[in-house]
Amino acid sequence: MITPNPTRFCRLPRRMVSLALAGTVSLSAGASLAAAATPKKTTGHASAASQKEGTVPRELLPFIKDDYAKALAQARARKSPIFIEAWAPW
Amino acid sequence: MRAFVFTDPALTSLAGQFVWLAIDTEKSKNAPVRKKFPVPALPTFFVVDPADESVVLRWTGGATVAQLRQMLADSRLAYERRGPEQDQARARADRLYGEGNYAEAATAYREALAKAPADWPQYSRAIESLLFALQQVDDNAACARLAHDAYPRLRGTASAANVAASGLSCALGLPREDSLRATLVEEMEAHSREVLADTKLVVAADDRSGVYGTLLDARTDAGDTTGAKRVAGEWAAFLEGEAARAKSPEQRMVFDSHRLAAYLEMGEPEKALPMLEASRRDAPDDYNPPARLAIAYKAMKRWDEALAASDRALERVYGPRKLQILRTRAEIYEGRRDPASARRTLEEAVRFAEALPEGQRSEASIASLKKKLGAIQ
Numbered sequence: 003m004i005t006p007n008p009t010r011f012c013r014l015p016r017r018m019v020s021l022a023l024a025g026t027v028s029l030s031a032g033a034s035l036a037a038a039a040t041p042k043k044t045t046g047h048a049s050a051a052s053q054k055e056g057t058v059p060r061e062l063l064p065f066i067k068d069d070y071a072k073a074l075a076q077a078r079a080r081k082s083p084i085f086i087e088a089w090a091p092w
Numbered sequence: 093m094r095a096f097v098f099t100d101p102a103l104t105s106l107a108g109q110f111v112w113l114a115i116d117t118e119k120s121k122n123a124p125v126r127k128k129f130p131v132p133a134l135p136t137f138f139v140v141d142p143a144d145e146s147v148v149l150r151w152t153g154g155a156t157v158a159q160l161r162q163m164l165a166d167s168r169l170a171y172e173r174r175g176p177e178q179d180q181a182r183a184r185a186d187r188l189y190g191e192g193n194y195a196e197a198a199t200a201y202r203e204a205l206a207k208a209p210a211d212w213p214q215y216s217r218a219i220e221s222l223l224f225a226l227q228q229v230d231d232n233a234a235c236a237r238l239a240h241d242a243y244p245r246l247r248g249t250a251s252a253a254n255v256a257a258s259g260l261s262c263a264l265g266l267p268r269e270d271s272l273r274a275t276l277v278e279e280m281e282a283h284s285r286e287v288l289a290d291t292k293l294v295v296a297a298d299d300r301s302g303v304y305g306t307l308l309d310a311r312t313d314a315g316d317t318t319g320a321k322r323v324a325g326e327w328a329a330f331l332e333g334e335a336a337r338a339k340s341p342e343q344r345m346v347f348d349s350h351r352l353a354a355y356l357e358m359g360e361p362e363k364a365l366p367m368l369e370a371s372r373r374d375a376p377d378d379y380n381p382p383a384r385l386a387i388a389y390k391a392m393k394r395w396d397e398a399l400a401a402s403d404r405a406l407e408r409v410y411g412p413r414k415l416q417i418l419r420t421r422a423e424i425y426e427g428r429r430d431p432a433s434a435r436r437t438l439e440e441a442v443r444f445a446e447a448l449p450e451g452q453r454s455e456a457s458i459a460s461l462k463k464k465l466g467a468i469q
Contacts, residue, residue, distance in 0.1 A: 063098055067114040070113065071113075077111040078142045080136075083168070084139070084140040085112050086139075086140060088126070088137070089114065
């Protein structure tokens with residue numbers, strides 16, 4: 003049981019709550035399924051070769067990894083808000 | 093989000109408007125951040141004002157690229173304290189929501205909605221946040237009623253899935269003696285079906301997946317075993333289609349957990365084995381494929397293979413997720429009729445849970461493990 007509030011799990015409904023707590027469902031891991039429903043060219047399962055050919059999407063935003071102090075210092079210097087993605091590998 | 097949304101070139105123009113931070117909530121070094129910004133579920137996104145470290149906006153769950161862009165635009169306005177009256181009211185609601193003050197956030201969202209013009213661009217996000225806030229305070233009646241009122245306006249939008257599923261979940265949460273329960277469940281089931289039937293609707297895939305899950309709940313609630321299995325089959329087929337479109341192993345693996353859930357609901361856990369073995373080969377250092385294999389083998393009562401998979405997962409796991417793997421392992425031992433090993437495993441889990449740092453430690457989790465430990469015969 004990972005979430006601080008295990009009685010409600012994210013925006014998913016009750017069924018997904020129980021599944022998440024059962025350890026089968028992940029919402030994170032960079033694992034949101036978001037936008038996957040957008041129809042895109044079907045390529046099937048990517049192979050190592052296709053990755054080398056550059057067809058695998060790459061993260062485009064300059065994320066700082068696991069360093070809140072660094073992000074806060076940068077944001078204060080630039081007077082920009084911080085966007086935080088709280089995620090887990092599962 | 094990493095596999096699909098943060099890779100979209102449409103977000104590139106926003107790169108300079110924020111400082112971007114990714115926090116792996118399973119790492120102990122991030123426990124203080126998790127304590128500072130409570131996470132109700134994963135993923136959760138925050139926009140934080142660096143001046144006082146207050147939460148300007150919070151979003152829980154997935155989002156399409158369009159939803160993320162709207163959310164970021166809203167948060168910039170709120171950060172700069174600009175915008176008309178209804179946007180300032182919404183910004184106040186967002187702050188309360190971000191602090192986890194759901195009761196007051198719900199009131200503030202209602203105030204913002206009351207002030208908003210008919211074509212208010214923030215309507216959909218305000219409704220989704222209000223639905224979540226109402227669920228957090230267990231106000232199923234208000235949640236279901238709100239979904240009933242809002243769905244017609246949000247039909248055909250990216251928010252339709254979440255509104256229908258949340259409304260259905262809340263309707264199912266109403267007492268059986270509630271005179272409106274049956275009507276609301278029926279209506280929200282129809283809305284949920286409508287969302288799923290519209291294959292051209294651009295909806296975050298986890299929202300669409302969530303709709304299947306809630307429909308399954310509804311069929312189970314109705315005692316319709318056949319219907320529930322049919323929904324599980326449709327859910328699995330949807331997820332298989334999404335996985336087939338993946339452009340990389342990472343994208344394909346995003347669907348593993350939901351697919352396993354669907355196969356378990358179908359009573360066919362063996363269907364998960366090829367997918368999980370492929371993921372294990374593609375990501376040999378990742379604890380998730382073996383952890384899920386352990387669950388699948390457990391469901392198949394193939395105890396030795398389940399334990400072997402659990403061994404592999406435990407060698408790789410870090411952070412609070414270890415508790416879930418130990419819990420599954422204890423259940424495998426119970427299945428093997430080895431209560432002594434199950435007990436030892438749960439005792440290890442309790443020790444581990446109690447040693448987690450503040451921000452990762454969950455009293456509810458510890459209590460649940462102790463309860464399970466006490467129930468072992």
